[in-house]
Amino acid sequence: MRSLGFLNNLFKFSNPTFSLELSIRRMACSRFEYVKSFEQDDSILPNVWIVIRVDGKKFHKFSKTHDFEKPNDENALNVMNAAATAVMQEFRDIVLAYGQSDEYSFVFRKETTAFKRRSAKLLTYVTSLFSSSYVMQWPRWKSVPLAYAPCFDGRVVLYPSDENLRDYLSWRQADVHVNNLYNTAFWKLVLGKGLSNQQAEERLRGTFSADKNELLFQEFGINYNTLPAMYRKGTILLRKRVVDRKGRQAIVPLHEDLISSQFWKNHTEILGKYVPGSYSSPDGLPKLVEIQLNDNHSEQEDDQPQNKADIS
Numbered sequence: 001m002r003s004l005g006f007l008n009n010l011f012k013f014s015n016p017t018f019s020l021e022l023s024i025r026r027m028a029c030s031r032f033e034y035v036k037s038f039e040q041d042d043s044i045l046p047n048v049w050i051v052i053r054v055d056g057k058k059f060h061k062f063s064k065t066h067d068f069e070k071p072n073d074e075n076a077l078n079v080m081n082a083a084a085t086a087v088m089q090e091f092r093d094i095v096l097a098y099g100q101s102d103e104y105s106f107v108f109r110k111e112t113t114a115f116k117r118r119s120a121k122l123l124t125y126v127t128s129l130f131s132s133s134y135v136m137q138w139p140r141w142k143s144v145p146l147a148y149a150p151c152f153d154g155r156v157v158l159y160p161s162d163e164n165l166r167d168y169l170s171w172r173q174a175d176v177h178v179n180n181l182y183n184t185a186f187w188k189l190v191l192g193k194g195l196s197n198q199q200a201e202e203r204l205r206g207t208f209s210a211d212k213n214e215l216l217f218q219e220f221g222i223n224y225n226t227l228p229a230m231y232r233k234g235t236i237l238l239r240k241r242v243v244d245r246k247g248r249q250a251i252v253p254l255h256e257d258l259i260s261s262q263f264w265k266n267h268t269e270i271l272g273k274y275v276p277g278s279y280s281s282p283d284g285l286p287k288l289v290e291i292q293l294n295d296n297h298s299e300q301e302d303d304q305p306q307n308k309a310d311i312s
């Protein structure tokens, strides 16, 4: 076979028409090749936390069109969680993802070499994989069909210190708290008391958290702190060994307070040497984890963490 290939090449190169064609192509190529130098090097600095945040485009309208429950639609949030899980399954170097409302942040470990740390590659891959996974996951959680294609914007933000990273995540979680408390009170006034949107807005204008907590308790008998943690805290995705499934690895959803230092003590693998911790769920495994442990990805999940996306 090898000698045949050699003879074939010998024929081609000794053929004058072929050689001429080849030289013309080479010349054309070198003439145009300079355009490559216009591409900018966008490699990310070494040794920084890379955060990629995706956010739904006009989800105010999207949630209305698809009849999301107000203020929180559990299944819609789970479509987000499942799409983010798919992204984490692809990128083993994501150590944590955090989601709330129509946004998700993905934290890559400082040492990642995924896509040679090229910013545009990382950003576009994560954003497009998240968007397509959102569409794929939709029918698993929502019964109404998609009326149009949802899309997400994305940005890359770099954090040089652990403290900066923690503050970033705390900022996103504080955002959920502020928005969710307001929205819960707002929709209770509108849907429960029949106030118009404007009246509810006026009623809440200038109020502090304590006032809204009091309003929910006094007028609706709701203790805000007992509402589902996913609505109050958002969702943190971490890679863990699931105790009740013989320590098989899965990406698990947590709804904990990441602003507290206890969270970082409980999950030392995030900032420290990356070895997934263990996870057990007293109320049974969430559907998201069940699905993962039952599908084909689960065998790969038992492998050592590896950089699957380390290609250019």
Ligand SMILES: Nc1nc2c(ncn2[C@@H]2O[C@H](COP(=O)(O)OP(=O)(O)OP(=O)(O)O)[C@@H](O)[C@H]2O)c(=O)[nH]1
Residues within 6 Å of the ligand: 055, 056, 057, 058, 059, 060, 061, 063, 068, 069, 070, 071, 072, 073, 074, 076, 077, 101, 102
């Ligand atoms: N009813 C309902 N709405 C939701 C839920 N999650 C997200 N949304 C909607 O999504 C919006 C997300 O906020 P933004 O990202 O600031 O607004 P946006 O309309 O997506 O605008 P851009 O991001 O600027 O394109 C919220 O204001 C809600 O209207 C949900 O669980 N239930």
Ligand SMILES: [Mg+2]
Residues within 6 Å of the ligand: 055, 056, 057, 058, 059, 102
């Ligand atoms: Mg949005």
